[in-house]
Amino acid sequence: MIVRQIALRNVLRQKRRSLLLIAAIAFGAFAITLLTGITGGIEGNTRGNLTNLYGGHLYIRGVERLETGTLIQVIRDETPLVAAIDEAGIEVESVLKRTSIRGSLIMGSFESSATIMGVDWKEEALLKERLPLVSGSFDSGMAENSIIIPEKLALKLKAEVGDEILARMTTVTNQNNVVNFIVAGIAKDTSDYADAYSYADLDYTAKALNLQPGEFQSLNILLKDADSTDAAAAILQETMAKTLTVSVRPTTTDPTTSTTVATGGETVTSPVPATGKTGGMGGMGGMGGMGGGMSSLRSSLGTVAGVSGVPGATTDAAVGKPIYSISTINDMMKTVDNLLSILDSIGKAAFGILLVITMVGIGNTFRMMLLERTKEIGTMRALGMQRKEVLWVFLYEAIFLGLAGSLAGILLAFVIGFASQLLPMSGINSLFLLRGHISFVIDYVMVAIVLASLIALSVIAAFSPSRRASLLDPAAALRSTH
Amino acid sequence: MMNTFKFARRLLLATAFFTITSASAFAITNEELQEKLSLSDYRATFSGSDFQATIKMVSTDPTFTEPKVREYTQFRRDGNDAMVMVTLLPEVDKGQGKLRIDENMWSYDPESRNFTHTTLKENIEGTDVKNNDMKKPTIATDYTVVGFKEGKLGAFDVYIIDLKAVNEEVPYAFQKAYMRKDNFVLLMIQSYSLTDRLLRTTYYPTYSKIDDKYIATTTIYKDELVAGKQTTVTMFNISLAPIPDTVFSKAYIEKINK
Amino acid sequence: MAIVTLDNVKKNYMLGTTQVPAVRGVSFEIEKGDFISIAGPSGSGKSTILNMIGCMDTPSEGTVIVNGKDISQLNDYQTTMLRHETIGFIFQSFNLIPVLNVYENIEFPLLLGKAGTKSSEIKKQNKEWIEYLIAEVGLERWIHHKSNELSGGQRQRVAIARALVTKPTIVLADEPTANLDSKTGEEVIELMKKINHEMDTTFIFSTHDATVVGIADHVIRLKDGLITENIRKGA
Numbered sequence A: 001m002i003v004r005q006i007a008l009r010n011v012l013r014q015k016r017r018s019l020l021l022i023a024a025i026a027f028g029a030f031a032i033t034l035l036t037g038i039t040g041g042i043e044g045n046t047r048g049n050l051t052n053l054y055g056g057h058l059y060i061r062g063v064e065r066l067e068t069g070t071l072i073q074v075i076r077d078e079t080p081l082v083a084a085i086d087e088a089g090i091e092v093e094s095v096l097k098r099t100s101i102r103g104s105l106i107m108g109s110f111e112s113s114a115t116i117m118g119v120d121w122k123e124e125a126l127l128k129e130r131l132p133l134v135s136g137s138f139d140s141g142m143a144e145n146s147i148i149i150p151e152k153l154a155l156k157l158k159a160e161v162g163d164e165i166l167a168r169m170t171t172v173t174n175q176n177n178v179v180n181f182i183v184a185g186i187a188k189d190t191s192d193y194a195d196a197y198s199y200a201d202l203d204y205t206a207k208a209l210n211l212q213p214g215e216f217q218s219l220n221i222l223l224k225d226a227d228s229t230d231a232a233a234a235i236l237q238e239t240m241a242k243t244l245t246v247s248v249r250p251t252t253t254d255p256t257t258s259t260t261v262a263t264g265g266e267t268v269t270s271p272v273p274a275t276g277k278t279g280g281m282g283g284m285g286g287m288g289g290m291g292g293g294m295s296s297l298r299s300s301l302g303t304v305a306g307v308s309g310v311p312g313a314t315t316d317a318a319v320g321k322p323i324y325s326i327s328t329i330n331d332m333m334k335t336v337d338n339l340l341s342i343l344d345s346i347g348k349a350a351f352g353i354l355l356v357i358t359m360v361g362i363g364n365t366f367r368m369m370l371l372e373r374t375k376e377i378g379t380m381r382a383l384g385m386q387r388k389e390v391l392w393v394f395l396y397e398a399i400f401l402g403l404a405g406s407l408a409g410i411l412l413a414f415v416i417g418f419a420s421q422l423l424p425m426s427g428i429n430s431l432f433l434l435r436g437h438i439s440f441v442i443d444y445v446m447v448a449i450v451l452a453s454l455i456a457l458s459v460i461a462a463f464s465p466s467r468r469a470s471l472l473d474p475a476a477a478l479r480s481t482h
Numbered sequence B: 001m002m003n004t005f006k007f008a009r010r011l012l013l014a015t016a017f018f019t020i021t022s023a024s025a026f027a028i029t030n031e032e033l034q035e036k037l038s039l040s041d042y043r044a045t046f047s048g049s050d051f052q053a054t055i056k057m058v059s060t061d062p063t064f065t066e067p068k069v070r071e072y073t074q075f076r077r078d079g080n081d082a083m084v085m086v087t088l089l090p091e092v093d094k095g096q097g098k099l100r101i102d103e104n105m106w107s108y109d110p111e112s113r114n115f116t117h118t119t120l121k122e123n124i125e126g127t128d129v130k131n132n133d134m135k136k137p138t139i140a141t142d143y144t145v146v147g148f149k150e151g152k153l154g155a156f157d158v159y160i161i162d163l164k165a166v167n168e169e170v171p172y173a174f175q176k177a178y179m180r181k182d183n184f185v186l187l188m189i190q191s192y193s194l195t196d197r198l199l200r201t202t203y204y205p206t207y208s209k210i211d212d213k214y215i216a217t218t219t220i221y222k223d224e225l226v227a228g229k230q231t232t233v234t235m236f237n238i239s240l241a242p243i244p245d246t247v248f249s250k251a252y253i254e255k256i257n258k
Numbered sequence C: 001m002a003i004v005t006l007d008n009v010k011k012n013y014m015l016g017t018t019q020v021p022a023v024r025g026v027s028f029e030i031e032k033g034d035f036i037s038i039a040g041p042s043g044s045g046k047s048t049i050l051n052m053i054g055c056m057d058t059p060s061e062g063t064v065i066v067n068g069k070d071i072s073q074l075n076d077y078q079t080t081m082l083r084h085e086t087i088g089f090i091f092q093s094f095n096l097i098p099v100l101n102v103y104e105n106i107e108f109p110l111l112l113g114k115a116g117t118k119s120s121e122i123k124k125q126n127k128e129w130i131e132y133l134i135a136e137v138g139l140e141r142w143i144h145h146k147s148n149e150l151s152g153g154q155r156q157r158v159a160i161a162r163a164l165v166t167k168p169t170i171v172l173a174d175e176p177t178a179n180l181d182s183k184t185g186e187e188v189i190e191l192m193k194k195i196n197h198e199m200d201t202t203f204i205f206s207t208h209d210a211t212v213v214g215i216a217d218h219v220i221r222l223k224d225g226l227i228t229e230n231i232r233k234g235a
Ligand SMILES: Nc1ncnc2c1ncn2[C@@H]1O[C@H](COP(=O)(O)OP(=O)(O)OP(=O)(O)O)[C@@H](O)[C@H]1O
Pocket: C013, C014, C015, C020, C021, C022, C023, C040, C041, C042, C043, C044, C045, C046, C047, C048, C049, C208
């Protein structure tokens, strides 16, 4: 009791010095809390954005070999897939058919690259909800060639609702093609990641890709429980492999390096890299990246996620026999997660260095305190204070400094973190943002770790001088001039 | 119903350039025209020798303030279906190289010292020229003659040949080739999409004749979807002298950047 | 029975490689309730002897027995306990704990050890006792002041109250008046004497001030580490 009281009063005794130590500790706590809060936000936003964009957590894609040997991405019949999903017993919120066209939209002499998602409007209630329109509507006069384009693109093309625009693209077999669209709606610029995409009718886009009506490219499954993604993928994989040819989900971090094909229980490994063009996420290109690293992120995301990219296809594919592959939001997140973990490691290394410097500072301060308080220690020892209690007077002081510093830093990080959510962010890839804003996500475990480790490290840094204080000879200490 | 509509539209477009001559009995068959296309391919293919030229590409676009100029040295060995192109202009891209062997194509960036695999169907940066346009022509093998008319293109009497792609992987589903009657040289090709819309017109206004080869020294690629978007390709310093084998390798492209 | 017994006590200090004899063979006894002055010139060994009686130091030779215990036989924990329970300290330069106010400084020794386990009844008694001591040393008005707000005499009064708070059998005061003017010094000694009478606490103080020595009942004079005189007045 008295030990803690004296320790606390000692903290307040040299206010400038204590404040300096608290500030140093606070800075470390602040930096690491802010960093983890923001990387956590980026993780969550990216996951959310991708889930929204693809309308799900699991993606089944089909690849088929043509007579000419070319692999194309197509699912001609979803019945066996839907049956497999049922049989696997996965709890799904929705199952959406999608196509994806990477090309450009043209109006008059204006041309702009664009990614057009082919969607089944009847099934895409969620998408409609997330796409507020500034003009036009989803329901009135939706023709087969209606298209919803983002506001930015509409401005670039000078297009308005009712205008005819041309779309230039290549078919699944890479033949040049062009189709016309009528602008049915212009999606409000909410700075949402999916804003960069245009949306059109599934069958019409299929036709543009030289697929038959009813054919599509990927089946995207929104799970009831996002956390069960990996488990659901594994069960679905297993179930599908009973009757269909399914390429085994790669377990390496880079899903393009090797592809394994399971044919009805029998597993064949084939070291063939994905032959698909890195498409699907082309829309990110126009959204401003974070520099060089982003382009590789973009292309690897495209390889994994690209609805238009041919996934880990193999040369063994028989003509006319589809090979399915399952990828998940987690596969797509790997690239982002890798990037974030690098950021995290750098942050933690910097935090570590900062801590070492702070610890040296704490150690020095405590040695100084030992000298300044020698006589006081002698007095307390004479009055009956035990060695252990002297030790704790000092250690509690370290604890209080660590506690005050880390709490101040964490609190400041919260304030800055939540304040930064209010600022619109430009120049940051909107994949990482939530409607154009940074998200700050508190990782309570991390906060607890920061708090505990900073207190522990303060104690460790202070321990040696504190112990020396406790071992002082009381008579000698009393003779000291301090 | 649909076919007659298509036909009418093509007719209409064609009248902009030529006038239809008499509907007299045709003296040539589809099969013979297919032969003439093979001849045209043969005349621009250098299987017996190597081919080297400087290629200049001038692109205009409604969004450009002034035409963009690109220049390359091209080495071709059509016998092996190999090609190397090294960028001379613009200065910022100087030393970038492309290597093509069969259907594989790589582009080399001297800055990152990396080769990346690209596809033949991609456009050469900022132009209306596809990588595919820079290889030996294969119009006769890619397309089947499905019909023709006789007509006039400028001062020349021409066959207007309707072509259909032999499969779905040929860059354009349909083409119309305008071939001179007198020497069977191609003057113009109109390329159509699967949806039967005119995408691109290619003009071959000047040829250079070396032995039995006809080299289109000027080629104009006109984008038919975006008005004012076109690229003019001119070839000069043409040589059919042998090129060392080492040129057709990644190592060569790396070496010229050292 | 004597509360303190020194028997042929010698104490040597090492100064570098040479031995400095501070006390060279001292024997005496102090009875409970004594008001005793250890006098002598500077360097005569007064502080050394008080330190040994206060269990802050052990003799090089001979025995020091405090409250029946041979201090040479005790470990640090036990000597600390013995100090806490039996001895009160008053220092030349007062040695108040700067972060504590008057009340807290006096309370301090009571809070050491197993203070947290004390019942509220005892806590209440302690509070009354502290307030009684504050009244006794005449510092009621200064109860919430820190030591740097007090004069030297006031500080030494706080120190006296603090020395008494554990109700020790012995109070040691090493030159308690050296940092005070002569009038204040006398007042402080008078206060100690008054408490000595009232509470029957043994006071052992060192001084080289003749007037202060005059107030003591029992005087031990030292010179060069040896006793030159040991007089018990009125005995
Ligand atoms: N820690 C020590 N190391 C070395 N010598 C010491 C030490 N403490 C005391 N001495 C020496 O022992 C002798 C007695 O010292 P002590 O402090 O007991 O004298 P004192 O009578 O209290 O003197 P003063 O009136 O100056 O306080 C002196 O010669 C002193 O120099």
